[in-house]
Amino acid sequence: MGRYIRRRLITAVPVFFGITLLVFLMVNLAPGSITDLMGEGSAAGADKAALEAALGLDRPLPLRYAGWLGDLLRGDLGESYFYDRPVSRLIAQRVGPSLLLTGSGVALAVAIALPLGVLAAWKPRSPWDRLASALSLISYGVPGFFLCLAGIDLFSVTLGWLPTHGMYTFGTFTSLTDLLRHLVLPAGVVCISSLGELVKQTRAACLEALGQDYIVTARAKGLTEGGVMVRHAFRGSLVPVLTTILSHIPHILGGSVVVEQIFGWPGMGSLLFSGISQRDYPVVMGVTVVIALAVLLTNLLLDLVYGLADPRVRYGKG
C-alpha cells in the first residue's frame, strides 16, 4: 500500500501544477484587472499606471506565473492585491469558519440522508420513500440563493427566530449559543443543498445491493430484515455512498460561495468571491491551491477507504 500511495502522490504533482497553470491563465486572461476597478479618482490615469507597476501587473504573463510558482515552492502564497495582506494569513482566517459552516451542513445532511436513503430503499413507495424523493427534488431543484433568501424571510424577518447574517452578534465570539444561532440558517441551506445527492445515492446503492445474491443468502440463513439491511445491504452500498460523502471534502474546505456571500459568513467561499470580483489574482490562486490539494488528497483518501469498506478492493501493481 505504501508504494501505491507514493505512486499516487507522484502522479498528483503534475496534475496539481496543471491545475494552477490553468487557473492562473483563466484569471489573468479574463478581461479587466484590479486597476480597472479603481475609484473615481481625479487622476485615475496616473494612479492606474502606478498601481500596475506596484502590483507587477506590467510584467509579461509567463514571468508572473514563474514568480508566483517560485514563491509557492518557498511556501509563500503572495500578497493580496486588494487587502495588502499575505494570502496565507487571509486563508488561515477563513478556513475555520468554512469548515464549521460547510462541515456542519454536510454532517447534518449525512446524518439525515443515510437513514432516510436506507429506509427509502428498504420500503419503496412508503412515506419515507416519498419524503426522500421530496427532499431530493427540493435539493436539486431549488437554487441555493433562493433557499438562503427564503430562509431569511421566514426564520428571520417573519418569525424573528434566527439572525440574518454574520457569525456573531457583536463581531466576536461571546457564547456558543450565539454562534449556533448564526450557524443554523446557513448550515441548513448547505445541508439541504447536499441532501439530494446523498439521499439519492444511498437509496440507489442500497436498492442495488438488495438485488445481490449475498442478500438472498443472508435472508435464507434466517437473518432479520433489519439485520439484512444494516449488516449486508448498507455495507455493500458503502463504496458509492462514501464516494459521495468524501467528494464533499473539497467543498467543505472551499466553502460555499453563495451561502457565505449572502449570509456574510467570513469563509473561503466569500474570500474567493471577492477575489474573483476584485480581480485579486493572488487570492484566487491561493484558494485554488487549497482546493486543488483537497481534491487530490480526497481522491487518494477515497481509494484508501474503498479498501476498508469493501474487502474485494485490492491495491495491485497496475
Add this chain to the structure above:
Amino acid sequence: MKKLIVLLLALALALPLAACGPSQDTTAVVRYGLSNAWDTLMPYNSPSGSNYTRIVCDKIYDRLAYVHADGSLDPRGAVSWESGDSGMSVVFHLDENAAFHDGTPVTAAHWADTIALMTNPDCPALGRSVFNVLAGTDESGAAIPGEALGAEAVDAYTLRLTFKTPTTPEDFLLDRNREFYVLPTHLLEDTDPAEVMDLALWEAPIGSGPCKFVEELPGSQLTLQANPDYQLGRPGFDLLVITVMDKSNLLPSLMAGDLDYYAFGGNLSAESAQTAREGGIEVLEGTVPNSFYELMLNNETIPSSALRRAIDLALDKQALCLHTAQGLGEPTATDLTPGTTYTSSLTWSRDVAEAEALLAEGGYDGRTYTLACTSNRSGLAALMQQQLGEAGINVTIATVDSATLFSGMAEGQYDMAIASHTPGALPLWFTESRFSAGNNIFHVSDLTPYATLISQIKAAADIGTRQALVDELQALLASERPFIPLWFGRTLHAQSPTVDNIDYPSSSFSNENVWDWTLRAD
C-alpha cells in the same frame, strides 16, 4: 401531510436554538452593514480607491471638514477656513481639541507631515494623486525636488495649503476632502518612507476620528469603539460593528432587527421601498441627486459626431429613468449636477426623425454596435436597444461584470457602455478625469479643446467667468457628444429603526456624522 412534516422538522430545528435567545449584553452596539469590503485601513494605500474604503476610513481618521449632500460644509478637523494669497492658498484653523486615539493632540504639523510623507517619491502611496493640486507636486502627486511643497504648518493649529491654480476653499473641500486624512506622523518619525506602507500600524490603526479600532477580519468584519474624546462629541454607542454582506440581505437584516443601519445612507431601490414600509421601516426620499447615469461612447468606433448625436436623440431618457429609477430622477443634457452653483441652459428631447437625418449625415452603414452593461442593467440596455432600433440603429447587448466593462471600454472593445457615478457639486467633477491622456476612456481623437477649457475653468477665479467657460465646455460636449448624459437619480433611504440623527443623504460624500448618532433607548 408533507407540509406538516416539513414544518415540524423546521420547528424542531429552530425552536430550541431560538429559545436560547441572543446573549444579553449592556454594550450599546450599532450593527452596520456594507455590501462590499474595504481593502485597507491605510487610507493612502487603497488599490481600489473605493467609497467602501473611504466610508470605513472616515470613522477611524479625521478629515478637515464634513460635507453635506447639498455641498454645504461643516467644521470637522478644522473649525474654519479662508482663502489667502489672492486665492492661491487656503488657510485652515484646526480644532485645538482634536487628538489621536493615543492621546497626542492633532496639530498642523501632523497635517503638513502627512502630506510631505505621502508626496515623498520614495513612499509607495497609491493614493498620492489626490495631492496633485498642491504646489510643488507633479501630475502623479509626487513632490518635485527643490520646489516648496504647498502644505505648511503656519503655527501649531494653522495649516496653509497652497495650490497650483487659484482654488477656493469650497472647490478644494468638495473635490478632495474625502481623500485628505491626517495620519499619526508622530509614530512614523523614524520610519523610512519606502517602508511606511508595510507597518503593522495600518492593521491596527491609530487615527483621530470618531471611532477607535478594535478588531478586523479583513474583507468581512470590522469592530470599532466610540472615541469618547472626539472633538465633535462622543458617538452615542459603545461599539460599531461593520459587517460585509450581500446586497440582497441588507434590507431583510434591517427589517429583522439584525442591522441598525447600512451604508450608503440605507440606499433603497423604488421596488424595495414598499417591502421596507410593509416591514415597518420608514423610507425617506433623497433631496439631492446621488447618482448620475451616462452612456459611454467609443469615439473611435463611432467617429462621427453626427452619429453620436443621433444616438443621443434616439434615446427617451424619461422612459429610461422611469424604468430604472421609477422616476426618482431628472433626465439631463449635461453632467452638471442639478441644485449646485453651476447650471446649464441645455435641454434634452427625443427626436427620432432628427436622429434618422443625423444618421444619414454621419454615413451610418447599418453596422451593429455592441452595448456593454452589467447584469443588473440588462433591462435598461434592452430598452435602449429598442429605442435605438426605432431610429434604425442596430445594437447588440453584452452583459459583463464591472471590471470587464471598464477594461473593454478602455481597450476599445465595446462601442457603448452604461455606467453610473456618484455626482459632485463642482462643474468638472465628471469631465476632468475623463479627458486626459492617461484616462481617455471615450477614445477622443483630439483632447486639446477639452483639456484647454478644463484648465481654463480650473484657473477661473470668479464664478461669473467660470460659469461662462462651463457653458462653453457644455456646448462643446453637446456638439461633439463624446458621451451621453442620461439622468441624475435621487435615492430612497431606509431609515434606521434604532439609531437617531443619521444624516442619510451626506453619506454619498463618503462621510457619516457618527458623532451625532444615538441609539434609541427602547
